[in-house]
Amino acid sequence: xxxxxxxxxxxxxxMVFVFAMAGVAPLFAIISAIAVNGGKTILSVGxxxxxxxxxxPLSSSPGGIGPALVGSLILMFLSTIIGxxxxxxxxxxxxxxxxxxxxxxxxxxxxxxxxxxxxxIGVLVYSLLVVPTGSFSAWAGAIALAIVILPYIYTHxxxxxxxxxxxxxxxxxxxxxxxxxxxxxxxTCEAKRGLLTAMLIGLARASGETAPxxxxxxxxxxxxxxxxxxPIGAVPLLIYTYTLTPYTNYHEAAWGASLVLLMVxxxxxxxxxxxxxx
Amino acid sequence: xxxxxxxxxxxxxxxxxxILHNISLRAPAYKITVIIGPSGSGKSTLLRTxxxxxxxxxxxxxxxxxxxxxxxxMDWDVYELRRTAVYVAQTPNPFPHMTIYENVAIGPVLHDxxxxxxxxxxxxxxxxxxAMLWDEVKGRLDEKPGVLSGGQQQRLCIARALALKPxxxxxxxxxxxxxxxxxxxxxxxxxxxxxxxTIVLVTHNHDQAMRLADYLVVxxxxxxxxxxxxxx
Numbered sequence: 001x002x003x004x005x006x007x008x009x010x011x012x013x014x015m016v017f018v019f020a021m022a023g024v025a026p027l028f029a030i031i032s033a034i035a036v037n038g039g040k041t042i043l044s045v046g047x048x049x050x051x052x053x054x055x056x057p058l059s060s061s062p063g064g065i066g067p068a069l070v071g072s073l074i075l076m077f078l079s080t081i082i083g084x085x086x087x088x089x090x091x092x093x094x095x096x097x098x099x100x101x102x103x104x105x106x107x108x109x110x111x112x113x114x115x116x117x118x119x120x121i122g123v124l125v126y127s128l129l130v131v132p133t134g135s136f137s138a139w140a141g142a143i144a145l146a147i148v149i150l151p152y153i154y155t156h157x158x159x160x161x162x163x164x165x166x167x168x169x170x171x172x173x174x175x176x177x178x179x180x181x182x183x184x185x186x187x188t189c190e191a192k193r194g195l196l197t198a199m200l201i202g203l204a205r206a207s208g209e210t211a212p213x214x215x216x217x218x219x220x221x222x223x224x225x226x227x228x229x230x231p232i233g234a235v236p237l238l239i240y241t242y243t244l245t246p247y248t249n250y251h252e253a254a255w256g257a258s259l260v261l262l263m264v265x266x267x268x269x270x271x272x273x274x275x276x277x278x
Numbered sequence: 279x280x281x282x283x284x285x286x287x288x289x290x291x292x293x294x295x296x297i298l299h300n301i302s303l304r305a306p307a308y309k310i311t312v313i314i315g316p317s318g319s320g321k322s323t324l325l326r327t328x329x330x331x332x333x334x335x336x337x338x339x340x341x342x343x344x345x346x347x348x349x350x351x352m353d354w355d356v357y358e359l360r361r362t363a364v365y366v367a368q369t370p371n372p373f374p375h376m377t378i379y380e381n382v383a384i385g386p387v388l389h390d391x392x393x394x395x396x397x398x399x400x401x402x403x404x405x406x407x408x409a410m411l412w413d414e415v416k417g418r419l420d421e422k423p424g425v426l427s428g429g430q431q432q433r434l435c436i437a438r439a440l441a442l443k444p445x446x447x448x449x450x451x452x453x454x455x456x457x458x459x460x461x462x463x464x465x466x467x468x469x470x471x472x473x474x475x476t477i478v479l480v481t482h483n484h485d486q487a488m489r490l491a492d493y494l495v496v497x498x499x500x501x502x503x504x505x506x507x508x509x510x
Contacts, residue, residue, distance in 0.1 A: 099336065167371040171435070174331055175385045175442065176361030185388060189375050 031262065038259025041252045049256055054221050055249060062253035067224050068233035069260065071217070074138060074225055075234055076206045079145035083202055086146070087153035088195070092183055095161040107158075113151040119211035121147045126215035136218025138225070138232040144212035149202040156201055160194025161187060197275050204268040208261060210236040235261050280348060282307040282446055282476035283328055283363075288342035290320075290327060292335060297323050299500045301342070305446075305493070310468060310477045312491035314484065320500040321480040322368070325448050328478070329363040330356050347445060361389055363446035364439040368454050370431035372423035372438070379419040381434055382406060385442040401441050409437035410467050429460020436467060447471065449479045453486065465490060 041062050042049050052064020087110075093100070094107040125144040130136055164187050172182040188195060213219075218231025219241055225232060235257050242254035281304035290298040297320050305311040313321050326332040328344060330351055344351045346363055354362075372381045382402045392398040402419075406412040411433045415426070423431055432452055439447060449468070453461040468477055468490060481487055487494055488508055496503040 165371075167367060167369055168373065170331070170334070170365075170367055171371040171373065171438075173334055174329075174360060174365035174367065175388075175438065176357045176359070176364070177385075177388055178357050181388050185384070186373060190373070192375070 034255065034258045034262050037252075037255035038257075038262070041256030042259060044252075045256070050260070054253065057245065057247040057250060059249055062249045062256060065221075065235065065238060065253065065257050065260065067221055068235050068238040068257065070224055071138070071220070071233035072207060072235045072261075072264075074232065075141050075145055075213075075217070076203050078138065078142035078228075079149060079206045080199060080202050082142060083146035083149045083206075084153055084199055087150045087198070087202075088157050090150075091154050091157035091161055094158055096179060096183065110151050110154045113147070114155075117211070118148050118209060119214065122212040122215045125212070130216060133229070135229065136216060136231040138217065138228045138230065141213050141217035141232060141234065142228075144216045145206045145209055148209055148212050149205045152205050153198045153202040156198030157195060160191035160198065163194065164190050193275055197272055200268050200272040200275065204265055204272070207264050207268065208236055210240050213237045214240075235264075280307065281305055282347060283311075283478065284343075284345040285324075285328075286343045288324075288327065288340060288344065290323060290332070290338065290340040292323075293337035297500050298327070298340070301497075301500075301502055303495050303502060303505060305476060305478050307476050308473060309492035310472055310479060310490050311493045311495065312487045313478065313480045313495045313497055314482060314487045315497035315503075316482060319497050321482075321497055322450050324497065325450050325478060325480050326365065328446075328448060329360045329365055330354075331360065331365055361385075361442050362444055363448055364442055364444040365448045366432075366435050366439050366450065366452055368451040370428055370435050370455075372426075372431050372434050374422060374424060376422070377420045378415050378423055378426070378434060381423055382437050382441045385438060389442065391443070401443075405437040405441035406434075408440050408467065408471065409433040410463050411437055427457075427460070429456045429463065432456055432460065433464060433467065436464070440471075444475060446476045446478065449477065451480055451482065453481075453483070461486075 045052070045062055045064065049062070049064050050069060051066040053066060055061045055063030090106055090110055093103045097103040122144050125140050125147070129140040129143065133140075168186070168190055169182070172186040177186065213234050213236065217234055217237065219237050220226075220231040220233045221238060221241075239254045239257050239261070242250040242257070245251075283303075283305035285301055285303050288298055288301040289296065301324060303311075313324060315321050323332060327340060328346065328351070332338050332340075333356075346354065346359060351359060373384070376384065379402055382405050383398055386392045386398060386401050392401060403412060406415060411430060414430060415434075418425070423434055426434060436449075436452065453464050456464065465486065468479065471477060472492075479490060491508050493505070494508050495505045
């Protein structure tokens with residue numbers, strides 16, 4: 001190799017490394033800042049941070065995030081049980097009836113949901129559900145989150161169903177199984193890894209979304225779950241709200257809540273990676 | 279005796295390209311009818327048309343008449359037709375996520391033709407015995423079919439089809455990718471089944487056709503070239 005080509009090769013490798021590091025540096029910065037600051041908060045409060053109630057603004061303690069954490073879990077669960085079946089059936093329509101105009105229309109429509117700012121979904125649910133009922137509610141938040149996660153779940157379910165080999169489809173239909181039986185007894189079992197991954201993706205998205213909750217859940221930080229028709233808390237919205245206050249102990253609580261959110265997200269991501277491996 | 283399958287003037291197009299031209303044939307009941315021809319001659323398409331599996335292919339249209347057990351295929355419930363005339367593909371395609379037992383049991387269970395678990399066990403064993411596979415798998419019915427050889431997997435697919443107690447078995451080059459020993463076994467299976475059901479076998483192996491055929495149909499470029507009884 002000539003000297004000139006040697007230096008060009010070295011320069012290229014250095015540039016690749018530098019740009020790659022620049023790309024992942026913000027991620028490391030975020031994770032380390034959250035781990036350090038959030039860790040301090042959780043260590044200072046102890047286990048009570050996970051189940052305790054918030055402290056008063058001028059207290060020396062950051063208090064707990066119990067109601068918001070329970071609210072987040074409820075919203076994740078509700079939005080997934082609303083969004084998953086809708087996304088699943090929509091994906092079935094798109095994959096199993098590709099020649100249908102309606103199927104193609106739905107496919108475009110659902111995928112376009114990915115591009116819509118999620119705050120608009122919050123505004124939509126606010127006008128359709130919160131205003132008529134006169135109250136923020138867990139239902140409104142769950143429906144807003146379900147709409148947000150629907151295209152993500154849809155995309156994964158669709159890919160899973162499309163990846164079923166043609167000879168498996170042929171085998172199922174050649175046994176005289178109807179389309180419904182083929183889908184529910186053969187194809188879903190064949191694609192179960194992908195379908196489970198789709199659920200985890202939905203849960204992960206639902207756990208971290210803030211914008212759709214701004215106008216829908218009301219942010220109830222001081223009382224545990226009171227019913228689906230009542231305001232409810234959620235960790236991302238708590239972080240947003242606490243960060244806007246001038247109180248130091250609320251800022252500390254927001255760091256702690258961020259670490260909790262990050263742990264939930266990373267746990268789901270780890271399980272997702274485990275299941276997405278062939 | 280009425281033919282189990284009667285085809286009259288069948289013409290078939292896929293995306294406006296004509297694949298089959300004026301096909302007429304009769305497959306006698308309880309006999310092996312072998313359709314032989316070179317690759318791309320339309321053998322598999324013809325076979326899949328008999329139980330309307332071809333309709334899963336995009337852009338298919340056909341004219342003419344096909345009667346299965348005396349009834350026009352368009353008058354059959356399509357799923358009942360496919361259960362009555364079961365198709366076995368060229369490439370072994372057992373369901374990989376199911377056990378060997380479940381692969382055979384799925385048809386009878388989903389078609390609701392078993393009374394209880396004991397009945398299902400009997401059918402599974404019967405089908406595996408008919409496919410000459412029982413002795414090889416009886417100790418590992420709860421294993422996945424991936425542990426079987428290609429030839430065993432193909433016999434498993436035949437057992438899966440037999441478990442539906444079909445009246446017609448449509449086999450699409452079932453020994454195309456199989457070693458000689460398994461080919462011999464599959465041929466033995468078919469000879470034994472001859473008295474119990476009508477078999478239509480597609481192959482491009484001339485020797486195999488001569489070994490198995492009660493009736494031989496030669497197809498080339500989508501046309502039937504000849505239809506003979508071997509030995510005549």
